Amino acid sequence: MSDKTDAAGMEYLQSLPRRWVTLYIPLGVFMFVLLFPFYWMVMTSFKSNEELMSKAANPFWIVKPTLDHFEKLLFRTEYPQWLWNTILISVLSTFISLFAAVLAAYAIERLRFRGSRQVGLSIFFAYLVPPSILFIPLALIVFKLGLFDSVWALILTYPTFLIPFCTWLLMGYFRTIPYELEECALIDGATRWQILVKIMLPLAVPGLISAGIFAFTLSWNEFIYALTFISSSENKTVPVGVITELVEGDVYHWGALMAGALLGSLPVAILYSFFVEYYVSGMTGAVKE
Amino acid sequence: MNSSFFDNKNTLGLLFMLPAGVLLLLFLTYPLGLGTWLGFTDAKIGRAGEWIGIENFQFLIGDSVARLSLFNTLFYTTVASVLKFVLGLWLALILNRRLPFKSFIRAIVLLPFIVPTALSAIAFWWIYDSQFSVVSWTLSKMGLIDRYIDFLGEPWLARLSVTAANIWRGVPFVAISLLAGLQTIPPSLYEASSIDGATPWQQFWNVTLPLLTPIIAVVMTFSVLFTFTDFQLIYVLTRGGPLNATHLMATLAFQRGIPGGALGEGAALAMLMVPFLLAAIMFSYFGLQRRAWQQGGGDK
Numbered sequence: 004m005s006d007k008t009d010a011a012g013m014e015y016l017q018s019l020p021r022r023w024v025t026l027y028i029p030l031g032v033f034m035f036v037l038l039f040p041f042y043w044m045v046m047t048s049f050k051s052n053e054e055l056m057s058k059a060a061n062p063f064w065i066v067k068p069t070l071d072h073f074e075k076l077l078f079r080t081e082y083p084q085w086l087w088n089t090i091l092i093s094v095l096s097t098f099i100s101l102f103a104a105v106l107a108a109y110a111i112e113r114l115r116f117r118g119s120r121q122v123g124l125s126i127f128f129a130y131l132v133p134p135s136i137l138f139i140p141l142a143l144i145v146f147k148l149g150l151f152d153s154v155w156a157l158i159l160t161y162p163t164f165l166i167p168f169c170t171w172l173l174m175g176y177f178r179t180i181p182y183e184l185e186e187c188a189l190i191d192g193a194t195r196w197q198i199l200v201k202i203m204l205p206l207a208v209p210g211l212i213s214a215g216i217f218a219f220t221l222s223w224n225e226f227i228y229a230l231t232f233i234s235s236s237e238n239k240t241v242p243v244g245v246i247t248e249l250v251e252g253d254v255y256h257w258g259a260l261m262a263g264a265l266l267g268s269l270p271v272a273i274l275y276s277f278f279v280e281y282y283v284s285g286m287t288g289a290v291k292e
Numbered sequence: 293m294n295s296s297f298f299d300n301k302n303t304l305g306l307l308f309m310l311p312a313g314v315l316l317l318l319f320l321t322y323p324l325g326l327g328t329w330l331g332f333t334d335a336k337i338g339r340a341g342e343w344i345g346i347e348n349f350q351f352l353i354g355d356s357v358a359r360l361s362l363f364n365t366l367f368y369t370t371v372a373s374v375l376k377f378v379l380g381l382w383l384a385l386i387l388n389r390r391l392p393f394k395s396f397i398r399a400i401v402l403l404p405f406i407v408p409t410a411l412s413a414i415a416f417w418w419i420y421d422s423q424f425s426v427v428s429w430t431l432s433k434m435g436l437i438d439r440y441i442d443f444l445g446e447p448w449l450a451r452l453s454v455t456a457a458n459i460w461r462g463v464p465f466v467a468i469s470l471l472a473g474l475q476t477i478p479p480s481l482y483e484a485s486s487i488d489g490a491t492p493w494q495q496f497w498n499v500t501l502p503l504l505t506p507i508i509a510v511v512m513t514f515s516v517l518f519t520f521t522d523f524q525l526i527y528v529l530t531r532g533g534p535l536n537a538t539h540l541m542a543t544l545a546f547q548r549g550i551p552g553g554a555l556g557e558g559a560a561l562a563m564l565m566v567p568f569l570l571a572a573i574m575f576s577y578f579g580l581q582r583r584a585w586q587q588g589g590g591d592k
Contacts, residue, residue: 116305133521242410287472
C-alpha cells in the first residue's frame with residue numbers, strides 16, 4: 004500500500020515536538036532493542052578473547068578486531084559440514100513440501116473432490132500441531148524406519164509443518180486465479196495436469212516464492228527435531244551443532260559461539276533481504292486467510 | 293492421460309492429495325496417535341512399553357517439578373503474550389504512520405523473527421552472562437548497581453529474563469501481522485470520525501480496535517500457540533534451570549523423554565499440552581468465523 008493512502012491524513016496538523024515524542028523516540032527505542040542483539044553478535048565475534056574477558060574495556064567497541072574465531076570455526080570445527088547439512092536439508096524439504104503442497108492445494112481448491120472441504124480444514128489444523136508434542140513418538144518412528152541419525156530423518160519430517168503452511172498459502176493464491184482461464188483450457192482439450200503446470204503455476208509464481216522462502220527459513224530455523232533425531236556431529240545442522248558441539252564442558256568460547264550464530268543467521272537474513280515483500284505477504288497471508 | 297479415469301474429479305483429487313497425504317499421515321497423524329498411546333505406557337528407550345493406564349498422568353500430577361513446569365509455562369505464555377500484543381500493536385501503529393525509510397524500517401524490524409531462535413538465543417545468553425553481561429556493565433558504570441546481575445541464576449530473575457528474550461523475538465511477528473491488518477482499514481473512516489470531532493484516542497478505541505479484532509484473534513492465537521510450546525529458547529538459555537524455575541512443559545518432556553529415556557512419561561507430559569492447544573484452536577476458529585461474518589462471507 005502506498006504512503007498516500009495511509010490512515011494518517013491529518014498528520015500535517017501535528018507539531019514537530021509532538022511527532023518526536025509520539026513517533027520518533029518510541030520507534031528509536033524499539034529499533035535499538037530489536038537490533039541490539041545483532042550488533043552484539045557482530046561485536047563479540049570479532050573481539051579477541053582478552054578483550055572479551057576484560058571488565059575495564061568499553062564492551063561496545065572493538066580495539067583490535069580479529070578473525071580468530073572465524074578461523075577456529077571454519078577450520079577447527081565441523082561447522083562447514085553443519086552448514087552444508089542445513090542447506091541440503093532446507094532445500095530438499097522445501098522442494099518436497101512445495102511439490103506436495105501445489106498438488107494438494109490445486110486438488111482442494113479447484114478439483115473440489117468429495118470431502119475436499121474437510122481435507123482443507125484438517126490441513127489447517129495440521130498447521131496448528133506444534134513439533135514439541137510430536138518429537139517423542141516421531142523419534143520412535145524415525146528409529147523404526149532406520150532413519151535415525153541421518154539427514155533424511157529431517158528432510159522427511161520437516162514437510163509435516165511445511166506442507167500445511169504451504170498448502171494453506173497456495174490455496175489462497177489459487178483462489179484468486181479466475182476459473183474462466185481453466186474452463187477455456189478444458190474446452191481446448193487440456194488435461195488437469197497441463198492446466199496446473201501451464202496455467203496455474205505461472206500465475207501463482209509470487210505465491211510459490213512466498214511459500215518457498217518461508218518454508219526455507221522455517222526449516223533452517225528448526226531445532227527440536229534436529230536435536231532429537233541426530234546424534235553424530237557430522238550430521239548436525241547449524242543451530243544444533245553450535246549449541247551442542249561448541250560448548251566444551253564449562254568453557255564457553257563466546258567468540259566462536261557468536262561467530263557461529265552470526266554465520267548461521269546470515270544466509271536466511273540475506274535471502275530474506277532479497278524477498279522481503281514475498282516473505283511478509285507469506286507470513287501475513289497465512290495469518291489472514 | 294485423457295481417459296475417463298483421470299477426468300474423474302474424485303480419483304484425480306485423491307491422486308493429487310497422495311504426496312501430501314502420505315507424508316502427513318505417516319509423520320503427523322500417526323505420531324499424534326502413537327504419542328497418545330505412549331502416554332499410557334511405560335515405554336523406555338530400547339524397550340517397548342506395557343499399557344499402564346493413567347499411571348504416568350497420576351505420577352505427573354504428584355510430581356512437583358511437573359507442576360512447576362505447568363506454572364512456568366502458563367506464566368511464560370501469559371506474560372509474554374500480553375506484552376507481545378501491547379508492544380506489537382504499538383509498533384504496528386507507529387509503522388502505519390508516515391515515516392521516512394518506511395519499507396526499510398519495516399524490513400529490519402522483522403529480523404529477530406527470521407533468524408534462527410537458537411542462534412539469537414546465544415546472543416541473549418551472552419547478554420545475560422553473570423560476569424560479562426553488557427547490561428550489568430552499563431548499569432554499574434552508571435552507578436545504578438554495585439554487583440553484576442546474575443540474570444539466569446536466580447529463579448524469578450531467570451523466568452523474567454527468558455520471557456524478555458521471547459518477547460524480543462515475538463514482537464516483530466505481531467507488529468508486522470497487525471500492520472497488514474491496519475492497512476486494510478479504509479482511511480475514509482478516520483476522516484469521517486475526525487470530522488465528527490473524534491480525538492485520536494477515541495479513533496483508536498472506536499475505529500481501529502473493533503476493525504482489527506478478528507486479525508488480532510488469529511495473530512494472538514498463533515502467538516500463544518508458539519509460546520506455549522516453545523522449546524529452543526529455554527533449551528539454549530537455561531536448559532530449565534536454575535532449580536527447574538524455567539522448565540516449560542516442552543523442555544521437561546524432552547529432558548524426561550530423550551536424555552532421560554522415559555518415553556512414556558515424556559509423551560504423557562507432551563500430551564498434557566493438548567487441551568491448552570485445543571482451547572487456543574477453538575478461539576482461532578471462532579475468530580475466523582466472526583471475520584467471515586463481518587465481511588458478509590456467510591458459511592465458507
